[in-house]
Amino acid sequence: MADSILVQLRKGALDLCVLAVLSKGENYGYEIASRLVAAVGMGEGTIYPLMRRMQNDGLVATRLVESSSGPPRKYYRLTPLGQSVFEAHRRDWQSFTGAVDTLLEDLP
Amino acid sequence: MADSILVQLRKGALDLCVLAVLSKGENYGYEIASRLVAAVGMGEGTIYPLMRRMQNDGLVATRLVESSSGPPRKYYRLTPLGQSVFEAHRRDWQSFTGAVDTLLEDLP
DNA sequence: ACAGGTACCTTGCATAAGCAGGTAGCTTGT
DNA sequence: ACAAGCTACCTGCTTATGCAAGGTACCTGT
Numbered sequence: 001m002a003d004s005i006l007v008q009l010r011k012g013a014l015d016l017c018v019l020a021v022l023s024k025g026e027n028y029g030y031e032i033a034s035r036l037v038a039a040v041g042m043g044e045g046t047i048y049p050l051m052r053r054m055q056n057d058g059l060v061a062t063r064l065v066e067s068s069s070g071p072p073r074k075y076y077r078l079t080p081l082g083q084s085v086f087e088a089h090r091r092d093w094q095s096f097t098g099a100v101d102t103l104l105e106d107l108p
Numbered sequence: 109m110a111d112s113i114l115v116q117l118r119k120g121a122l123d124l125c126v127l128a129v130l131s132k133g134e135n136y137g138y139e140i141a142s143r144l145v146a147a148v149g150m151g152e153g154t155i156y157p158l159m160r161r162m163q164n165d166g167l168v169a170t171r172l173v174e175s176s177s178g179p180p181r182k183y184y185r186l187t188p189l190g191q192s193v194f195e196a197h198r199r200d201w202q203s204f205t206g207a208v209d210t211l212l213e214d215l216p
Numbered sequence: 217a218c219a220g221g222t223a224c225c226t227t228g229c230a231t232a233a234g235c236a237g238g239t240a241g242c243t244t245g246t
Numbered sequence: 247a248c249a250a251g252c253t254a255c256c257t258g259c260t261t262a263t264g265c266a267a268g269g270t271a272c273c274t275g276t
Contacts, residue, residue: 004231005197008120009204011263012113020211030223039207043265048225050263070222071272089113090212096117097205099147103128104198112261119233138253151235156255158233178252179242 010040016093017042018050019078019086022060026077051076059085118148124201125150126158127186127194130168134185159184167193 017040021032033047054060059082064072078086125148129140141155162168167190172180186194 005120005123005200006204007231007264008116008233009201010120012116012118012120013204013208014264015113017208017211020208024214028223029225033223039211040204045225045266045268046264052225053263067223067272069273071224071270073223092113093117093208093212096114096121096148097209100121100125100128100201101205103125103147104201106132115234116262122234136253137255141253153236153238153255154234160255161233175242175253177243179240179254181253 006041010042013040013093014042014046014050015054016086016089018047018054019059019082019089022076022078023083023086026075028065028073028075030073032076054082058082114149118150121148121201122150122154122158123162124194124197126155126162127167127190127197130184130186131191131194134183136173136181136183138181140184162190166190 014036017036018032021027021035029047029051032051033042033044036042036047037044051060054076055062058079060076061079062077063075065075067073122144125144126140129135129143137155137159140159141150141152144150144155145152159168162184163170166187168184169187170185171183173183175181
């Protein structure tokens with residue numbers, strides 16, 4: 001209840017976070033999840049439905065790669081559509097947080 | 109659908125925005141709404157259920173003041189609880205946006 | 217064998233909260 | 247009268263997506 005604000009914020013920003021990670025290069029689900037668990041407190045299991053959605057929306061493409069340290073990894077990479085959606089969301093994020101920060105800044 | 113990200117972000121941050129406005133001094137609903145409509149694209153009608161929630165939660169107190177330019181205004185002011193909730197949400201906001209911005213910053 | 221870490225995935229749940237559009241009353245200007 | 251702006255408020259709608267918990271399976275170290 002007390003952290004519902006953070007849950008709400010994540011709902012708006014988690015896509016953006018995943019896209020941001022992938023914009024640095026292809027990566028696999030568990031690693032993406034691990035980063036976002038550390039960075040923004042996302043739950044680990046959250047990544048898989050999210051990635052499936054993105055794949056259905058054509059934002060990412062996948063390939064399987066054998067791993068020497070466990071099961072095969074499913075690597076995701078941004079499609080051109082994913083790249084442009086990332087940039088659009090990024091602009092939205094920046095203008096929105098900019099507006100809120102402005103509100104917060106001019107305090108007595 | 110395309111702006112759902114902004115709607116989600118607002119859901120997490122609108123309380124904070126209202127608290128931020130009130131932290132500068134008491135204000136009435138229509139004026140708060142006007143500011144936030146301009147600042148973050150909130151819908152005008154959104155303010156009233158929001159203020160009612162905050163009142164029920166003990167974050168704000170109200171008083172009615174006659175206006176010479178229309179109906180009486182209902183002024184809201186932060187309670188001590190509202191003030192501390194504001195500060196807590198503000199910290200949450202800053203740490204969360206800081207984390208996302210860090211993710212966004214180190215790009216090639 | 218077993219434990220622990222890596223890695224993928226599923227199911228069920230719980231949760232509202234903002235938005236659009238409309239109502240109504242007051243005041244001022246034409 | 248009428249319009250326009252101020253001010254408060256309400257109803258109905260719509261919509262996901264994040265989380266917790268659990269499952270499966272592979273690999274390594276002891």
